[in-house]
Every structure is written in C-alpha cells, then in structure tokens.
Amino acid sequence: MTPPPTDTVAGMIRPVPMPPDSQTNRDLLAVMKGTSWGYWFLLGLSLFFMHLAGAIWIYQVYKGLGIAGYAHPVFWGVYIVTFVFWIGIAHAGTLISAILFLFRAKWRNAINRGAEAMTVFAVLTAAQFLGIHVGRMWKSYFILPYPNQRGLWVNFKSPLLWDTFAVSTYATISILFLYVGLIPDIAIARDRATGWKKVLYTVLALGWVGSSSQWKAHNRSVLHLSGLATPLVLSVHSVVSWDFAVTLVPGWHTTIFAPYFVAGAIFSGFAMVLTLMIPIRRIFGLEAYITNYHFDNMSRFLLLTSIICGYAYASEYFLSWYSGVEPEQTAFWLRAFGPYWISTWVMIIFNTVLPQLLWFKKLRVNVPFLFVLSVCINIGMWFERYVIIISSLSREYDPATWGVFIPSWPEMGILAGSFGFFCTFFLIFLKLFPIIAIAEMKEIAIHEKAHGAQGAH
Amino acid sequence: MARLVGIFELPAQVAAAVKQLRGRGYTDIETYAPAPFPEVDDAVDPKASRVRLLTLIGGLVGVVTGYALTIWMANNWQIMVGGKPFSSIPPYTIIAFELTILFSGVLTVVGLFIFGKLPKFKIDPAYSPRFSAEDFGVVVRCREQDVAEIDALLRKNDATEVNLVES
Structure with missing residues (x-):
C-alpha cells in the first residue's frame, strides 16, 4: 500500500482482505461438520442405554434398593464399584491437562481437549451413582451442610462427606478448566460458523478476539488452574480411597490405599483416553495430529502406572501375610482362591501382566493392539474395584456372617446405562466443539514456523 | 485519528x-x-497479569471458610465421633483444602473475565x-x-x- 495523502485517508478505508483459512482450522473443524449414519447409530444406541437405565432407576425407586441385590453382608454393590470406576476415569483429563502442562510436555496438546471433555462427563456420570446408591436420590442434598429448622449439621469427620466436597470441587474445577480452554477455540468456530451454531458460538465465545490482554489473562488463568488442579486430582482419588481405608474392614484398612488408588485412576483414565481417541483419530482422519509419538508417550504412562498398580497389589498381599492378622490373611487368600477368584485374576492379568507387553517399542505404536489393550485395562480396572469392594465386604471377621454377592440385573442395566450416558454427551460434544485444541496446535505450528524461519536466515 | x-x-x-x-x-x-x-x-x-491476585484472595478465603465452617458447625451441633474433639483439625484440613482449591479456581476464572475484559459485546x-x-x-x-x-x-x-x- 502506498501511504495516501492525509486528505484522502477516509476514501481509502477497506476491510481487511480474507486469505484462505489455515490448514489446522480446516482439518480440526471438519470433525464437527456433517454426521454420518454410523454417528446417529452410536448416538441412538447410547441414548437407548441411557433411557433404559433411567427406566430401571424409576423401577428401583418404586420397589426399593432390594432389587439391586443389597442384602447382608454386602451393602456396597455394583453402584459403588461403578462410581469409583468413573471417578478413576475422570483422572486422566486433569493429569494430561494440568500436570503435563506444568511439566511443559507439549505432546499433551493433541489429546488434552478430548481428555478434559472425558473428565467432565465421567465425573457427571460418577456423581449420579451416589444418588442411585443411596436410593432416595431426591434427598441427596442431605449430604450438604445447609441451614435447617432442626439445627443439624453434617458430620465433617466422615470420609463420605470429604468425598462430597472433593468430588463436587473436582466437577466444578474440571468444567471451568474445559470451558476456559475452549474459549479461544469457540471463537475460531464462531468466525466460520453460520446459522444457529453462529449464535451459540457467539454467546459462548464471550467476544474473544485473541487480543494481548485476553491472552495474557488466559495464560495466567490456565497456569493457575493447572497449579490448583494438580493437587486437587491427587486429593480426589485419595479421598475416595479413604472411604474404604478409614473403615476397619479387612482388605480395606491399609495406608497404601491413597497412592494405590491415584495410580490406578491415572492408569484407567489413560486407557479410556486411548479407547476414545483411537477411533476418533481413525474416523476423522486426524493421523497428522495424533501421531505415533503420542501413542508412544501414552503407552509409557500406561506401563508406569501399571507397574505401580502391580506393586500395590503385591504389597497388599505381602503385608496381609506379614501383619499376622488372621482376618486380613483370610480376606486376601479368599480374594485369589475364594468365590471371587475370576474377578481377581481378571484384574491381575489385565492390569499388570498384559501391559508388560508395552516394553516393546513395536507394540507401543501398534494402534490396533493399543485399542484392544486399553479396552482390557478398562475391564480390568472395573474388576479391581469390584474385587476391593465386594470381596472385602462379603468376607469380614466372623465366618457366620459371610455371604456371596452376585450382581443383579438392575445393577448391570444401570452400569450399561452409565456408558450410554457418558457416550451420549461425548458424542454430542464431538459435533459441537473441537475435540483437539486448535489454538494449542497452532501454538506448536507457529513455533515451528518461527524456528524454521530463523534457520533459513 | x-x-x-x-x-x-x-x-x-x-x-x-x-x-x-x-x-x-x-x-x-x-x-x-x-x-x-x-x-x-x-x-x-x-506487567504480569493481575489474575494472580484474585487466585490468592480465593485461596485465602477458601482456607478460612473451610476451617471456620467445619469448626463452627461441629460445635453448633455436637456429635461425639470416636472420642475425638469437636474442633478436630486433621479431618477438617481436607475440607479446608478442597474449599481452597474451589474458591481460588472460581476466582481465577473471575480474574480471567475481569482482566481479559470478557464478555465483550462489541x-x-x-x-x-x-x-x-x-x-x-x-x-x-x-x-x-x-x-x-x-x-x-x-x-x-x-x-x-x-x-x-x-x-
């Protein structure tokens, strides 16, 4: 542009011309466009199971918790198992987003959004199980300290109440974390959307333009949220583990529970990230963004956390023997060779033996193998909680009170429904918001461009 | 101009x-x-972003709220649990910790809105x-x-x- 003389400046105003959109935007926004037959089929299936669980829950409200197989001596059944399972799944999101952010592990950028969304939906799924488990869900608010005419307050010395505070804080912080990270990406989508989506994104983007003051505040907020979420994520599953460890039930009453549960949670969460991201990568052609490098790194995490779990299993057995406490020894003997031996061996093989294959580099980048392994780990981790909860409760101190717990059909129906609920929200999220953090991918791309330019000089 | x-x-x-x-x-x-x-x-x-000021305020308010809430409520409705004192610091630290994170997380996002000048209508x-x-x-x-x-x-x-x- 030749600088115009000042008197004709007004005549020179023209809008900033629009070059073709960037490759990153086109690739990553394409995930949100169009819906195939397969998508509607999966969404329909998820909705079916979600509504099935709703119907079973209404039936359970009508008939009472007896239909869930709650009978002496096992009053914490599949609902609590599934609650712990989903809370565990929810841990990978924050680990990937917050902890890897603080360690400046840039490879997280390709998977953090998917993991954060997974976290939010997994926490929401888990939270419902507390209500389903207590039976009278409409009285769930009793667990909160609210002013009431009777002048009652909750018991702050109870691990169940710590859990309430931990899980609700975790849900709030993960939703904020997901949304704060999404704002710049929603603005990208807003600039390219039409129709009702334009309205939705305009509202949700809050007028984001990427100005220096916005980025500065955003950077600082993400840093602080990461710093806050890191101890939070470690505390949440520790508190969940204390629900068990603070009791006197043989098999539960151990000090290793907090680190053991946290490692297990990260293990299962990473497995779930793989279970979700492998098909998404394949279906939407995101091979350029989620590469072997990412799979290799995630596999290493799986291997590390699997070894920590294996160590925890071994030390539990060793200490129950070494303690010389007979009920402990019996509880652990019966875990492996009693009525729940199948669950125990599924847990040991799927969680500690199979992941050892990840020592081989070839298998760490073998995507079909990783998918199968991640599904096995999910199953194994569900059984881990099943073993801990059910086998311990059904084999307490007095053999006269022993019993055998068999999951009932309403429990299994609601378990299936929890996957339906989770998948429904995940599938809707997939079509409304970018599943890979676009701005963060650009940050890497622009850095590379800058370094390439310097190299050329 | x-x-x-x-x-x-x-x-x-x-x-x-x-x-x-x-x-x-x-x-x-x-x-x-x-x-x-x-x-x-x-x-x-x-200048460094002032979001950090709000995070700090949130954390301080959270930790004070956590201890105040638990200690006051436990003394207001006294239940003896395991022979422990009503103002029992170790278990209440967990509540105080969670509320510290909750309050400072929420105020961090408030800080993003204030100092990032969001929402922007025009x-x-x-x-x-x-x-x-x-x-x-x-x-x-x-x-x-x-x-x-x-x-x-x-x-x-x-x-x-x-x-x-x-x-």
Missing part, C-alpha cells in the same frame, strides 16, 4: 513492531494473535477472522499525518500487509 492494521506471520515480528511503536510514543496499540505468545503480550504490556472492526486462522495483527491508532510513517515502520518489521481500517 486513523487506525492501521498490520498483518504479520510470526510472533517475534509482532513483538519487535510493537516495541518500536511504543518507543516512538504510540500507546493505543492492540494485537491479535491466533495462539498464546507471551513475547507479544509482554511487548504490549510488560467486536473491534479491525478484528478479522484471519486472526483466528494463523495471522497476527497489530492495530495502531495514530494521527492521519503519521499514517505513512507507521505504514513504513510496520513493513520494515516484515508486515505482509498494512491496511487502514478507520479514519
């Missing part, structure tokens, strides 16, 4: 251009970036969707007789285009 927008490809160029403009006394400068680059944000305003006409693609923009307000000088300065710093948006 006129406003010029220079289009750049790399964050280092933007930072250099902004520093030169500030050196010449232009203060009404805004940058648009597709991704976070601290060098650009610091060139416009070198979008600057100098903003263009290309800044949410891969281009950077530097918007300067200047007197009309300075347009030529700024145009030259932006181009010297590798601006690919310079456009006039307002006068």
